[in-house]
Amino acid sequence: PAVVVVRAEAQPINPEIRKAEEKVVDTVLVPELSKPLTAYCRCWRSGTFPLCDGSHVKHNKATGDNVGPLLVKKQ
Ligand code: FES
Known part of the structure; x- marks a missing residue:
């Protein structure tokens, strides 16, 4: 069966x-981490998902x- 993805951009x-x-x-x-800080996206709008790229502001x-x-x- 086909998967239908609905994106509610303005919601x-x-x-x-x-x-x-x-x-x-x-x-x-x-x-113990190799990098001092990593920001993970929770808005699902990041162009670099799963990392945050600041798209949550928009x-x-x-x-x-x-x-x-x-x-x-x-x-
Ligand atoms: Fe999604 Fe920052 S939380 S881009």
């Missing part, structure tokens, strides 16, 4: 989580959403 992807915050960004600290402005990346930092 928020976060309808209810922590909406009082301007942008939801979470950080995970890991003691998405948030267009939709009123508040999504931001998951930051994985070396502790």
Whole structure:
């Protein structure tokens, strides 16, 4: 069967989580990493998915959403 992908470009992807915050960004600290910081996309709009490329800013402005990346930092 064919897979139909529907992209709702102008729709928020976060309808209810922590909406009082301007942008939801979470950080995970890991003691042993080869890179000091990696930002993973949670808006599904990044051109470099799974990495964040800042596209969430445009998405948030267009939709009123508040999504931001998951930051994985070396502790
Ligand atoms: Fe998607 Fe930054 S580009 S969270």
